Every structure is written in structure tokens, then in C-alpha cells.
Amino acid sequence: MNYDDFADLYDHQYGVYRDDLHFYAGVAERAGGPVLEVGAGTGRVTAFLARRGVPVVGLEPSARMIERGRARAQEEGLDLTFVQGGAQDFALEERFALVIAPFNALMHLYTPNEQLAALENLRAHLRPGGALAFDLYVPRYGEMNTVRHEGETFYGQGGSRTDVFLVQRHDRPRQHVTTEYHADTTAPDGTLRRRHYTLTQRYYTRFEMEWLLRHAGFEAPRVTGSFQGGPLTDASEVMVFQTRRRD
Numbered sequence: 001m002n003y004d005d006f007a008d009l010y011d012h013q014y015g016v017y018r019d020d021l022h023f024y025a026g027v028a029e030r031a032g033g034p035v036l037e038v039g040a041g042t043g044r045v046t047a048f049l050a051r052r053g054v055p056v057v058g059l060e061p062s063a064r065m066i067e068r069g070r071a072r073a074q075e076e077g078l079d080l081t082f083v084q085g086g087a088q089d090f091a092l093e094e095r096f097a098l099v100i101a102p103f104n105a106l107m108h109l110y111t112p113n114e115q116l117a118a119l120e121n122l123r124a125h126l127r128p129g130g131a132l133a134f135d136l137y138v139p140r141y142g143e144m145n146t147v148r149h150e151g152e153t154f155y156g157q158g159g160s161r162t163d164v165f166l167v168q169r170h171d172r173p174r175q176h177v178t179t180e181y182h183a184d185t186t187a188p189d190g191t192l193r194r195r196h197y198t199l200t201q202r203y204y205t206r207f208e209m210e211w212l213l214r215h216a217g218f219e220a221p222r223v224t225g226s227f228q229g230g231p232l233t234d235a236s237e238v239m240v241f242q243t244r245r246r247d
């Protein structure tokens with residue numbers, strides 16, 4: 001999954017999402033050592049940690065997302081390191097006290113082979129007893145095969161307006177949900193530019209992920225249904241996993 005096409009819109013869409021920030025700052029501060037963020041994107045979480053003095057490396061496959069992350073770091077005078085690569089095959093010499101994968105980053109691993117390779121690789125980059133924390137959407141989506149506008153309208157500095165419409169398709173046997181985004185930007189003179197992006201997420205059930213973690217050499221995870229530690233219930237929107245490397 002290549003996020004290059006999303007890089008321009010990503011911060012407009014998700015820059016305001018803050019639900020997870022204090023959770024990841026808390027686990028990072030408790031880890032007491034260097035942190036690796038997998039699927040760091042444009043540095044939304046990475047920068048939040050760095051502002052608190054946490055030493056953090058952001059791993060991200062998309063060159064354009066990294067470009068944005070580096071620009072953010074420069075603007076804010078933050079010392080951020082981004083490395084280009086994917087969870088399943090990156091190789092760094094450093095060993096980390098904590099690996100995090102916020103905001104569904106692991107939903108871009110599509111097959112059991114990719115998922116296991118990634119988790120085993122994350123484990124290999126942890127110090128003995130090191131921790132792993134990540135969150136995933138609970139698989140629940142809106143109306144399929146229907147064009148929707150979910151309130152995403154952004155106003156550009158030059159007076160332009162961008163409306164994002166989406167259509168989702170569900171491939172149940174593969175546990176894939178594919179979202180087609182149509183971003184329509186209307187300039188002040190009325191001309192319209194239409195962009196189209198496709199994003200496929202591979203969703204997990206709670207126990208599927210628990211078994212994957214155990215198989216990849218992690219302890220049985222603590223699973224919660226919120227970033228505040230509440231239980232996973234029917235109403236939960238996220239599944240938050242916390243585990244440790246089994247030695």
C-alpha cells in the first residue's frame with residue numbers, strides 16, 4: 001500500500017486526530033528507552049513524542065509521507081529521524097525498548113505471511129523484554145458501495161475548497177475493506193480538480209491478532225477497547241494491544 005498519493009491530504013484529514021496521543025506518550029515514557037514507530041506517516045505521533053523528549057525513530061514506506069514528516073520536524077525544530085521501509089523487511093542495527101504502530105498501521109499487512117514476517121521483525125528489533133503497543137479499528141464500517149461524505153471539507157489558503165467523498169467495498173473472504181476517495185478541489189474561479197485515491201485495509205479480529213502475536217514470540221497481550229484502558233465491548237471503535245517480547 002503506497003501512501004504517496006495521500007500525503008497532501010493526510011494532515012488535513014487526520015492532523016486533528018488526537019485520541020491516541022497521550023496513550024502512546026505514556027507507554028513511551030514508561031519504556032525508558034528508544035522508541036520505534038512503525039508506519040509513522042507524516043509524524044503526527046512521532047512529533048508528539050519527540051516534543052516530550054522521547055528518542056524516537058519513525059519507520060515509514062512512503063517517501064512523500066516522510067517528506068512531510070521531515071518538513072514538520074524542521075518547522076518545529078524537532079530532532080526526528082525517519083527511515084524508509086516496511087514493517088516486514090526493514091533492518092536497523094538499533095534495538096528498541098518499545099515499538100509502536102499507531103492508527104491502524106498494521107492494517108496494511110494483507111496476508112498471514114506478511115503479518116507474521118512483520119511481527120517477527122518487530123520482535124527482532126526489540127531489546128529483551130521490550131514492549132509492543134498498537135491499535136486497530138474494530139471491523140465496523142459504514143454503508144458499502146454507496147458514495148458518502150463524512151464531513152471532510154477543507155479550505156485552502158488561496159480560497160479553494162476540497163470535499164472528500166468516499167465509496168467502500170468489503171471483500172469478506174480476504175477481510176479487506178477498500179476505500180475509494182474522491183477529493184474535489186474547487187478553486188475560487190469555479191474550476192474543479194478531481195483526485196482519486198484507493199486504500200485497502202486488512203482488518204483483524206481480536207483473537208486472530210492474539211494468536212498472531214503469540215506465534216511471533218510475544219506474550220499474551222492486554223487488549224482494551226479504548227486508549228484510556230476500558231474493556232473491549234460491542235461499542236468499542238478501537239482495539240488497543242499491549243504486549244512484550246517473550247524471551
Ligand SMILES: C[S@@+](CC[C@H](N)C(=O)[O-])C[C@H]1O[C@@H](n2cnc3c(N)ncnc32)[C@H](O)[C@@H]1O
Nearest residue numbers: 003038039040041044062086087102103105108
Ligand atoms: C493510517 S496511516 C498512520 C500514520 C501515523 N502512524 C499516524 O498515526 O498518523 C498508516 C501508515 O502505515 C504506513 N504503512 C503502509 N504499509 C506499511 C508497512 N508494510 N509497514 C509499515 N508501515 C506501513 C502507511 O504508509 C501510512 O503512513
